[in-house]
Amino acid sequence: MKRSVLARASRSLAVALAAAVSLTALCGAATADPAKAPSVTSVVKDGRTWHLKVYSAAMDKEITVDVQRPVDESKPAPNLYLLSGLDAGLGTANWKAETSVVDFLAAKQVNVIQPIGGRATYYADWEKPDPKIGVAKWETFFTQELPPLLDETLNSTGLNALSGVSTSGTSVLRLAEAKPGLWKSVAAYSGCAQIADPLGRLALKLSVEVWGGGNVDNMYGPADSPSWAEHDPVINAEKLRGTQIYLSSSTGVPVKDDYDYYQTVNPGVQGNVDLTVGMVIEAATNTCTHNLKNKLDSINIPATYGFFPYGTHRWKYWDETFRDSWPILANGMEIPA
Numbered sequence: 001m002k003r004s005v006l007a008r009a010s011r012s013l014a015v016a017l018a019a020a021v022s023l024t025a026l027c028g029a030a031t032a033d034p035a036k037a038p039s040v041t042s043v044v045k046d047g048r049t050w051h052l053k054v055y056s057a058a059m060d061k062e063i064t065v066d067v068q069r070p071v072d073e074s075k076p077a078p079n080l081y082l083l084s085g086l087d088a089g090l091g092t093a094n095w096k097a098e099t100s101v102v103d104f105l106a107a108k109q110v111n112v113i114q115p116i117g118g119r120a121t122y123y124a125d126w127e128k129p130d131p132k133i134g135v136a137k138w139e140t141f142f143t144q145e146l147p148p149l150l151d152e153t154l155n156s157t158g159l160n161a162l163s164g165v166s167t168s169g170t171s172v173l174r175l176a177e178a179k180p181g182l183w184k185s186v187a188a189y190s191g192c193a194q195i196a197d198p199l200g201r202l203a204l205k206l207s208v209e210v211w212g213g214g215n216v217d218n219m220y221g222p223a224d225s226p227s228w229a230e231h232d233p234v235i236n237a238e239k240l241r242g243t244q245i246y247l248s249s250s251t252g253v254p255v256k257d258d259y260d261y262y263q264t265v266n267p268g269v270q271g272n273v274d275l276t277v278g279m280v281i282e283a284a285t286n287t288c289t290h291n292l293k294n295k296l297d298s299i300n301i302p303a304t305y306g307f308f309p310y311g312t313h314r315w316k317y318w319d320e321t322f323r324d325s326w327p328i329l330a331n332g333m334e335i336p337a
Contacts, residue, residue: 036060038145040153048073048106052153056145058125058137065146067154068102068112078159078333079150080105081113081142081183083123085166086207089116095165099319104326109335111154115146120212122204123171124219124231132213143179161329163187165318167207169285170195173233173292176243185244185332187325189318190281192288196232203284234288237295244332245303246325247292250311252283258312278312285313304328 036057044051052065070077082101084094096102096114105112123138130136151158162183164172169191176186194200201216201223208214220227229235254275262275286307296303306324311317330337 038149040149043153050154054146054149056137056141058140058145059135061135063141063146064116065150066096066114066116067150068106068114069154070109070111071107072109075109076155076157077109077111078157078161078335079111079113079147079154080329080333081115081160081162081172083115083162083164083168083172085164085168086120086211088118088121088123089114090119093315098315099322101319101322104323108330110330110333111150111156113150115142120167120208120214122167122208122219123175126219127221127227128218130214130218132215133208133218136219139175139178142175143182147182157334159184159333161185161187161332163189163322163325163329164191165189165315166191166281166285166313167204169193170204170233173240174231177233177236177239180239180242183243183332184334185246185329186240187246187248187322187329188289189248189321189325190250190285190289190313192285193233193292194235194288196228196235199284200232200234200288201228203281203288234292234295237292237301238299240296241299241301244328245296245301246306246328247289247303248306248308248321248325249286249289250282250308250317251286252279252281252312253310254279254312255310257316258314261314261316275312278314281313282311 036055038057039055040052041055041062042053048069050067050069052067053062054065055062082095087093102112118138121133121136121138123142124136125139126136150156160183162172162176169188170193172186172188173193176183192200192203195204205216208216220231258275263271265271266274293305306321327337
């Protein structure tokens with residue numbers, strides 16, 4: 001009799017424990033925070049400049065995006081993305097600080113989108129977190145998360161153009177290929193479009209590792225990984241078909257203004273070193289850009305080119321070249337140049 005009572009009590013206890021576990025699980029599921037969705041978390045308006053904080057679910061962090069609103073804010077306007085180079089707008093090496101382009105665009109009916117962050121990432125989706133770079137899912141941010149948020153927040157027309165300089169000259173082509181049609185026109189200034197061959201990988205490696213402190217193996221894997229070819233803008237140039245394209249580069253041959261500039265910034269030996277670096281980088285991007293032209297020509301994809309007989313890797317030249325590219329960018333956004 002006692003044994004029977006004990007058995008019934010044990011069974012009752014087991015049922016009670018099971019119910020408690022189920023109830024705990026249900027309560028836990030009900031109270032757990034759902035995964036955060038991408039969102040604009042704040043907007044600070046400073047005249048025609050809006051400072052946006054945009055939460056990226058892919059990177060689980062907020063990204064600063066500055067926007068210069070169009071000349072007529074009462075009407076919808078397209079979005080022009082201005083991507084800076086290696087420093088990604090974090091320092092003074094950006095379009096606003098180094099050029100008059102943002103002022104030039106102030107008279108245009110366009111939202112000027114200036115993301116800040118992503119230094120030395122090439123705005124790519126890195127396969128692994130990097131000890132220096134961190135979690136980098138910038139391709140996802142630019143192609144999936146940010147565009148619909150901007151359309152809603154800015155009441156834009158839904159038409160986009162994309163421009164980038166130096167390392168971002170590579171990035172804008174890759175982003176355009178990652179989501180064909182998202183950007184109607186693309187301009188790349190002094191970028192190296194190829195990344196899977198030895199020259200392109202070396203250029204990327206110098207930027208990411210020597211100047212950025214990251215490890216390129218965390219980007220697309222080791223050198224023999226097929227992921228490099230899968231993300232190479234030259235190899236995948238067919239995906240640019242239908243996009244209005246502007247490409248530019250100089251030969252790297254300096255003129256007197258280049259000598260004067262580098263000596264003013266860093267007089268003496270360091271200025272000469274900086275000049276040499278500027279010459280070499282621009283000569284390399286010139287080779288890369290001509291290689292992309294050859295590929296586009298071979299598959300009958302039209303593009304507009306700005307090839308210049310002199311000039312080093314400097315903002316001065318990109319300031320001037322932007323105006324050369326503006327009709328292409330404006331036409332893609334369906335606004336007057």
